[in-house]
Amino acid sequence: MTFLTLDKVSHYYFSTSGYTKALDDISLSIEEGEFVSIIGPSGCGKSTILSIIARLMKQTEGEITLKKESLMNSPLNIGYMLQQDYLFPWKTIMANILLGPKVSNNITENTISQARKLLDEVNLKHTEHDYPSELSGGMRQRVALVRTLIKNPEILLFDEPFSALDYVTKLKLENLVAKMMKTYNKTAILVTHDLGEAISMSDRIFLMDATPGKIIKTFFVPKELREEEPFFVRRHPKYQALFDEVWQHLNKEKGMTLHERND
């Protein structure tokens, strides 16, 4: 079933010195339970798309529908995970996780046991009384994931959530997030600069170009890769073929392929 549709969405940022056309005629649709990635050069409007879907701002032109209803009229429950974890340093891990339910006055015994279950699933069972400063960057991002999932969001928006982590931690977190998205059958959109991450986690990849931001190509990740855990996707023979194909489109303007060196 189609979950989210963007139809001819354009967006302008206005300022005293003029305006920037950040998005130009973006049309795409995402199926329920699908994991898609958006890649493209810096400034092509990836974060703008997420901010609009999260309703932090409204698109200048075009329509967004969620399960065929206008997004603006829908009581959409969104999870948003960013590069920074934004945990409150003065609150314990459990208090950070329960902040959302607390604000909406919705903490029950069930919420607390669900928080403990999720903490266990991300291998942080014994940290609920700790403070964020006692945890590593990777552990904190896992807490941020639990804090996002405790709201049981219908869609998760990931804006470069692994980019500040060291390589090994990043690969482990990719695996964990992909596994949890499948377990809980979540629809997700990942914005990333890491092509390997996009291929290994996604069902589909949207490639954007800049000034103004537009989608120039969609790549379907082969079934054999989709069925693997992200870590193992990178070892699959079909991974390299897709990586090369996307890379060539990413670097088309520069005319550089993986088989050429320009030094």
Ligand SMILES: Nc1ncnc2c1ncn2[C@@H]1O[C@H](COP(=O)(O)OP(=O)(O)OP(=O)(O)O)[C@@H](O)[C@H]1O
């Ligand atoms: N608040 C703003 N006011 C004015 N222009 C903005 C604003 N936010 C973004 N822009 C402009 O809109 C365009 C798209 O920005 P956006 O942050 O969505 O790109 P991005 O693809 O996410 O970039 P990056 O990969 O560097 O994070 C850029 O030209 C940017 O300068």
